[in-house]
Amino acid sequence: MADLSGREPETVRRKIWDVPTRLFHWALVGTVLTGLYLGEFRSFSTIQLHFYFGYATGGLLVFRLLWGIFGPAHARLGKLFPSPRALISYLRNLFKRRPSGVAGHNPVGALSVLAMLAALSVQVVTGLCSEDDGLFSQGPLVDYLDPATVLKMTAIHHWSSRVVMGLIVLHLAAILFYRLWKREDLVTAMVTGWKTVRRDEDDRQA
Ligand code: HEM
Numbered sequence: 001m002a003d004l005s006g007r008e009p010e011t012v013r014r015k016i017w018d019v020p021t022r023l024f025h026w027a028l029v030g031t032v033l034t035g036l037y038l039g040e041f042r043s044f045s046t047i048q049l050h051f052y053f054g055y056a057t058g059g060l061l062v063f064r065l066l067w068g069i070f071g072p073a074h075a076r077l078g079k080l081f082p083s084p085r086a087l088i089s090y091l092r093n094l095f096k097r098r099p100s101g102v103a104g105h106n107p108v109g110a111l112s113v114l115a116m117l118a119a120l121s122v123q124v125v126t127g128l129c130s131e132d133d134g135l136f137s138q139g140p141l142v143d144y145l146d147p148a149t150v151l152k153m154t155a156i157h158h159w160s161s162r163v164v165m166g167l168i169v170l171h172l173a174a175i176l177f178y179r180l181w182k183r184e185d186l187v188t189a190m191v192t193g194w195k196t197v198r199r200d201e202d203d204r205q206a
């Protein structure tokens with residue numbers, strides 16, 4: 001609606017993140033952080049719990065895949081693959097000191113989400129094929145694999161957990177950068193679903 005000066009406001013409030021996407025996100029935060037902790041400080045009494053949080057993470061990833069196919073527009077998997085043109089044009093303005101106002105993930109954010117989902121998938125799949133000799137514990141697929149493959153999977157499980165940790169740090173740094181440098185609050189949108197978006201973005205989504 002036009003303001004008193006007769007101009008259309010440049011931004012509008014829109015419901016961007018649906019309830020399942022938000023629940024998925026915060027549940028994922030819980031299972032991943034707990035899974036990382038229980039993996040890092042595993043013991044006889046907690047390794048099984050580590051497995052359960054790993055399965056829960058796997059379940060959430062399967063849900064996100066299905067939601068990416070059948071869910072609403074902003075949750076669609078296609079949104080996680082920005083075109084090179086959109087990416088380059090977004091990168092040109094990345095350090096401008098103003099909110100991006102993108103409805104949904106911005107092109108760089110989309111790529112980082114893709115990296116996070118991929119790294120977590122590797123983490124879950126290799127976990128199923130990993131063993132901890134010291135704790136006499138093994139993932140449910142270990143019996144079907146030869147020892148050399150299990151050794152490799154366990155090593156990848158270790159190193160991909162470092163990649164996951166790195167991506168989480170990057171994720172939080174990016175959110176802080178948006179808050180402090182670009183003066184854009186992304187977190188409230190992931191909590192309430194409502195986001196302030198640029199009007200031209202909003203028109204493009206319509
Ligand atoms: C274990 C830690 C975390 C993981 C694995 C994680 C993972 C993800 C994933 C997969 C998405 C994409 C959501 C989707 O489209 O399905 C996302 C988005 C988002 N996350 Fe996280 N997250 C973590 C921690 C956090 C924390 C602690 C915060 C808040 C302080 C946060 C704030 C956000 C926000 C604001 C978005 C939306 C970004 C945008 O507007 O493009 N995340 N996160």
Ligand code: HEM
Pocket residue numbers: 031032033035036039040050051053054055057058123124125126127128129130131132133137138139140154157158161164
């Ligand atoms: C699918 C279920 C999962 C199973 C069955 C599983 C299994 C295992 C096993 C057997 C180990 C011990 C490996 C060794 O001795 O080095 C381990 C370690 C570990 N896991 Fe998992 N895992 C699963 C999912 C996950 C997930 C989702 C995460 C993180 C989000 C994770 C993070 C870790 C970490 C950080 C370690 C310690 C790595 C190290 O320092 O060597 N795991 N896991």
